[in-house]
Amino acid sequence: MSLILDFNEKEKEIFKNNIEKHQSLKPGGEGTCYVINDDTYKIYKEERDIENPICKDDLNLKSFLFPEEIYRCNNKIFSYKTPYIKNNEFKIPSFCNWKIPNIDKIKKALIPLIKDIYILSKNNIYAINLTWRNTLFNGENIYIIDTLDYEIVDEDQLEDNLKSLKNIITCLIANVNLAHEAYHVEISENDLKEYQNLHIYTKEILKQVQEEYKDKEVQKIKRSK
DSSP: OOOEEEEOHHHHHHHHHHHTTSEEOOOOSSEEEEEETTEEEEEEEEEEOOSSOOOTTTOOOTTBOOOSEEEEETTEEEEEEEEOOOOOTTSHHIIIIIOOOOHHHHHHHHHHHHHHHHHHHHTTEEOTTOSGGGEEEOSSOEEEOOOTTOEEOSSOOHHHHHHHHHHHHHHHHHHHHHHHHTSOOOOOHHHHHHHHTHHHHHHHHHHHHHHHTTTSOOOOOOOOO
16 A cells, blocks of 8 residues: 555644755756755656556566655645665766766666566566666666656556666667767776666576566565555
8 A cells, every 4th residue: 555644734744844945956857856965855846646646666677766765735636755865876976077977787786677677577567667868777676756647547558668778778888889889988898888888787687587487476565556
C-alpha cells in the first residue's frame, strides 16, 4: 500500500517552507529538489493529479527510486520523498572534465537494472520517464528517478521499456565517445570497444533474466483493495 500523507492548505505551506530552507539541487521543469540528510524532496511547481501513484512499499526495486512518501493536499500531489543519490557519474561534466565511468562497474550495474526492468514490465508498468536524464550512476549502482508518472496498463510493457533502456545505453555510449574524441579523456581501446558493445551485452543479460524467471513468478506489485 502506498504511503500517502494528506495535508490541509496550512499544513502544506508549513511543510513546503520547512523543506525550502534546505539545500536545493538544480531546478527542473516540473519542480525543485531539496536534500535533507540522505533524502531528496521534490516540490512541484504545479500540483499533480495522479490517482494511483506507485510507492516503494508497492514495488520495492533497488534500481527504481519509487517515492517512499507522497505528500498530497486536496487529493493533488505537491511533493514526494526518495533516497538521495550522491556522486552521479552520468553528469556530462564528469565525462568531459573528470573521467569516463568504469566499464566493468557499468556492466555489473546493468544486471540488476535489467532484472528490475523485467519485473517492472511483467507487472504491466509502463516506465514513462525512463530516460537518460533520469538515470544516475554512483560508481556502483544505476538508479532511475522521477517515477511518479509510471502507469499500470493492461499488458506486458517489456518491449516498450526495453526501447527506453536502449535509448539510455545509446546516450551513454555517445557521451563516452564525445568525452574521448572531443575532450581527449583517456580510455583504453579495449574499454572503448566494451562500451560500443553494450547493446549486445544488455541483450545477453536479458536472456539470462528471462531464463531465470522461466519457472518462477516475478515480484508482484502490492496495491490496496
